Amino acid sequence: MKMQCKLLAAFAAALLVCADAAAQTYPTKPIRWVVGFAAGGGNDILARVIAPRVAERLGQQVLVDNKAGADGRVAAEFVAKAAPDGYTIMSGASGQMVYNMGLYKDVAYDPIKSFAPITMIGYTQLLFAVGPSIPAGTIKEFVALAKAKPGALFYASAGSPHVIAFALFEKEAGIKLVNVPYKGDAPANSAAMSGEVTVAATGLGNALPLLKAGKLRALGTTGATRSQFAPNTPTVKEQGVDFEGVAWTGVFAPAGTPQPILDRLYAVLAGVLKEPATNERILGTGYETNRNGIKPAEFAPWHKAQLAKWTKVMKDIGIKPQ
Numbered sequence: 001m002k003m004q005c006k007l008l009a010a011f012a013a014a015l016l017v018c019a020d021a022a023a024q025t026y027p028t029k030p031i032r033w034v035v036g037f038a039a040g041g042g043n044d045i046l047a048r049v050i051a052p053r054v055a056e057r058l059g060q061q062v063l064v065d066n067k068a069g070a071d072g073r074v075a076a077e078f079v080a081k082a083a084p085d086g087y088t089i090m091s092g093a094s095g096q097m098v099y100n101m102g103l104y105k106d107v108a109y110d111p112i113k114s115f116a117p118i119t120m121i122g123y124t125q126l127l128f129a130v131g132p133s134i135p136a137g138t139i140k141e142f143v144a145l146a147k148a149k150p151g152a153l154f155y156a157s158a159g160s161p162h163v164i165a166f167a168l169f170e171k172e173a174g175i176k177l178v179n180v181p182y183k184g185d186a187p188a189n190s191a192a193m194s195g196e197v198t199v200a201a202t203g204l205g206n207a208l209p210l211l212k213a214g215k216l217r218a219l220g221t222t223g224a225t226r227s228q229f230a231p232n233t234p235t236v237k238e239q240g241v242d243f244e245g246v247a248w249t250g251v252f253a254p255a256g257t258p259q260p261i262l263d264r265l266y267a268v269l270a271g272v273l274k275e276p277a278t279n280e281r282i283l284g285t286g287y288e289t290n291r292n293g294i295k296p297a298e299f300a301p302w303h304k305a306q307l308a309k310w311t312k313v314m315k316d317i318g319i320k321p322q
Contacts, residue, residue, distance in 0.1 A: 026086055026261050030061035034090045036075030038068045041158060041184030042203035042285065043091050043249055046122050049281045053272040068183040071160045072096035073107060080114035084256035086265065089118070092252040095160035098307050102314035103160050105321040111307060115252040117299040118265050121273065122287035123248035125223040126165050127204040128236065129216040131193045139173075139220045139239035142199065146175035153177045153198040156188035161247040162201035164314060165222055169236065169243050171317050192216060203247060204229060205286015222246065229286050249287075250299060262296055269293055 033051050037043045047064050055062040067075040076096045082088035097111040109115075128139070136142040146153055155177045157163045163179060170176055180197050182188040185206035192200035193215050200207075200216070204227060210216040211230070220236040221227050224244050236243050251269060253262060270293035272278055282289055294302065 024260075026264060027058055027060045029087060030063055031055075031058070031086070032088045033062050033064050034075045034079050034088065035064055035066050036068065036072030036091070036093065036096055037066070037159065038182075038184030038186060039066050040186035040206070042124060042206045042247075042287065043093050044184065045206070045285045046249055046282065046287055047091050049278065049285065050121060050269070050272055053275065053278050054268055057268045057271060071100055071103070071163075071181070073100060073104070073109075076100075076111075076114075077108045079252070079254055080109040082254045084116075084254040084258075086253060086257055086261035088254065089265065090115075090252050091121075092117075092250045093159060093161070094248045094306070095162075097250070097252070097303060098310050099160035099164050099314070101307065102311050102319055103163065103321060112304060114255050116255055116257045116262055117296055117303055118251040118253060118262055119269050119293035119296065119299055120248060120250040120290065121269065121293070122282060122285075122289045123246050124287045125204045125221045125227045125246050126162060127202055127207050127221055127230075127233075128166075128169070128199055128219040129189075129192060129202060129207055129211070130199050130219060131195050131216060132214065133195050134198055134217070136219065137217060138234075139236055139241055142219050143173045143175055143241070145198075146173075146177060151176050151178065154180050154196075156191045156197040156200040156202070157181050158183075158185040158188040158200075158202055159247075161245070162188075164310065164319070165243070165245050166201045167319055168245070168313065168317055169241060172241050172243050189216060203286065208286050228288075229283075250294075250303070266293060266296055 033047055035044050035047050051062040051064050072095050079090040100107050136145050157179055185203045188200045188202050191197045211218055218233040220239055221233050222245050273289055273293050
């Protein structure tokens with residue numbers, strides 16, 4: 001028995017030595033950064049702002065790979081099954097890593113057990129916006145329009161955070177619309193601009209240029225206070241509907257990725273987030289960020305708490321997995 005224990009201890013020590021050696025030489029080839037949503041959306045833009053700076057610091061290419069579909073499940077399932085060697089990482093959005101668990105029965109990954117959290121890279125308020133042809137400029141006017149046509153209006157969602165946000169909004173406002181899912185903010189916004197849907201629940205950052213160009217009209221933002229990016233747009237809560245929520249994006253690796261590699265990736269990402277020029281570009285997308293990142297040891301429990309909180313909210317408002 002003592003001999004077995006000694007062998008196991010020696011094996012564990014050897015694994016630690018190998019992991020540390022791998023981290024010292026890592027990376028030796030390009031890294032794939034998977035994004036679970038369409039090109040042009042908020043998660044995609046955020047990754048493409050940060051990836052080149054990460055590549056420069058690591059001395060290897062970081063290739064952004066869009067695997068859109070199923071509210072980010074396609075990408076998350078792909079990364080969960082990838083080799084845990086640091087060469088596949090993922091933009092894990094709040095939809096993929098929190099909300100999908102309460103929306104779908106067939107989620108083939110566990111947001112906690114299947115991934116190793118590295119850090120958060122950005123968060124943003126959501127926006128409820130309509131196209132120029134819709135006769136509503138405030139939440140009150142929109143609610144009146146929806147009540148006049150119960151179940152006959154459509155809203156575009158670009159991911160599960162948007163679905164949850166709008167479902168909670170519907171409950172609090174006493175209205176009901178039909179959800180039309182899209183593979184990212186860009187197609188959802190296009191649908192609202194064209195009148196294909198009545199309203200879009202979308203990321204604020206990706207909608208800002210469209211608001212400025214008059215192609216979309218803001219009804220309200222979803223934070224506790226007005227966004228610094230749209231200070232003239234009142235929040236939904238400010239307009240009388242008791243609702244708030246934000247979307248966030250973190251970077252995750254497959255579970256089992258050696259800790260020294262996770263620590264190296266965190267250090268590089270934190271360094272990138274501190275760069276004034278990069279931070280300014282991130283702000284330009286409508287995302288905000290903690291300039292020091294969030295350490296993996298802090299990000300993991302925060303993620304677990306978010307999952308517990310929003311799972312309860314979804315049950316409380318009557319959302320059942322489909």
